Amino acid sequence: MPALELNDLDRRIWNEELNDFVPDKIFDAHTHIFRWAYNTDPDKDSGPLRNFVQPAFEDAGWKLLDECDELLMPGRQVERLSFPFPYSNGCDFDGSNEFIAGEVKGHPQSGALMLVHPAMTADDIESAVEQHGFLGLKPYRFFSSTGDFVHCRITDFLPEHQIAVADRLGLLIMMHLSKPDGISDPQNLDDLEFLTTQYPRARWILAHCARAYSSWPIERAGNRLREMPNTWFDTSSVCESDAIEALIRTVGIERVMYGSDDVPVGVLRGKYISFGYGWAYLSEQNHNFNLSHCDARMTFTRFEQLRAMKRAARATGLTDLQIEALFHDNAVSLIHGHC
Numbered sequence: 001m002p003a004l005e006l007n008d009l010d011r012r013i014w015n016e017e018l019n020d021f022v023p024d025k026i027f028d029a030h031t032h033i034f035r036w037a038y039n040t041d042p043d044k045d046s047g048p049l050r051n052f053v054q055p056a057f058e059d060a061g062w063k064l065l066d067e068c069d070e071l072l073m074p075g076r077q078v079e080r081l082s083f084p085f086p087y088s089n090g091c092d093f094d095g096s097n098e099f100i101a102g103e104v105k106g107h108p109q110s111g112a113l114m115l116v117h118p119a120m121t122a123d124d125i126e127s128a129v130e131q132h133g134f135l136g137l138k139p140y141r142f143f144s145s146t147g148d149f150v151h152c153r154i155t156d157f158l159p160e161h162q163i164a165v166a167d168r169l170g171l172l173i174m175m176h177l178s179k180p181d182g183i184s185d186p187q188n189l190d191d192l193e194f195l196t197t198q199y200p201r202a203r204w205i206l207a208h209c210a211r212a213y214s215s216w217p218i219e220r221a222g223n224r225l226r227e228m229p230n231t232w233f234d235t236s237s238v239c240e241s242d243a244i245e246a247l248i249r250t251v252g253i254e255r256v257m258y259g260s261d262d263v264p265v266g267v268l269r270g271k272y273i274s275f276g277y278g279w280a281y282l283s284e285q286n287h288n289f290n291l292s293h294c295d296a297r298m299t300f301t302r303f304e305q306l307r308a309m310k311r312a313a314r315a316t317g318l319t320d321l322q323i324e325a326l327f328h329d330n331a332v333s334l335i336h337g338h339c
């Protein structure tokens with residue numbers, strides 16, 4: 001059975017709304033390469049992640065990502081920045097990192113990040129980076145040394161000795177911020193201002209529009225975000241155009257990059273929605289709305305994200321060149337220093 005199939009709804013959205021917007025050359029700055037086997041939780045098959053990582057996506061290697069891109073964005077040439085899946089209830093870090101290094105090896109324009117745990121020493125990280133050629137680090141809040149992955153600070157899951165390694169080696173840091181207010185939380189802003197200044201050679205990518213699924217965290221962060229040195233942003237899984245528009249207006253287009261969050265988020269049918277000061281993933285399976293008045297089917301999260309990017313591009317008046325930069329050139333110049 002193919003991992004993915006398009007239906008008439010998907011085709012119509014692609015043909016009528018997205019095909020003329022998505023450029024030919026893509027650098028996807030946010031992708032996951034992993035195996036379900038590296039989830040070492042003994043109860044994993046009855047846990048919540050099982051719904052998320054369906055059997056068709058258990059072996060998410062380079063080939064699967066290529067297949068998904070060819071189906072969802074036919075004819076596009078895609079390079080990627082990839083990192084493992086952070087299994088929260090038990091994770092084989094070495095297996096995850098070795099696997100991704102092997103998968104990305106034959107693709108010199110692309111790159112991989114190392115999944116890190118706060119208990120890793122500077123030596124652990126330096127030797128893995130040297131051995132596998134990782135371009136940077138992928139910490140995750142679920143591994144916080146405080147055990148509180150909702151309210152933890154950045155250095156609870158990416159301790160300073162690891163940031164010092166990133167600074168010394170000029171590495172990227174893919175940061176999915178914690179805390180309910182995300183980038184507008186004053187402690188996150190204080191910490192980022194301190195860390196980006198103290199360690200100027202580390203280059204931060206603040207994932208999911210700095211984890212803003214609506215505009216309010218970016219608007220609240222305002223000038224502090226605009227002036228934050230050494231920070232870039234990916235649009236992965238953000239499906240509301242106001243968030244992307246606010247990001248472009250606040251930090252400029254040069255530091256914003258397309259990311260798909262594949263797999264599996266980008267290829268799941270559903271959408272991240274925001275309400276009040278919250279957000280959630282809405283799928284065909286997790287609601288009980290009465291939808292008899294409309295076509296109740298959902299399309300891929302990635303298509304909803306691309307629709308939001310298109311609306312934001314229109315609202316901010318991006319030129320074709322700026323749209324190409326958003327989808328490709330900005331990431332290439334961050335990662336390779338040129339485009």
Ligand SMILES: [Zn+2]
Nearest residue numbers: 030032236261
């Ligand atoms: Zn992700």
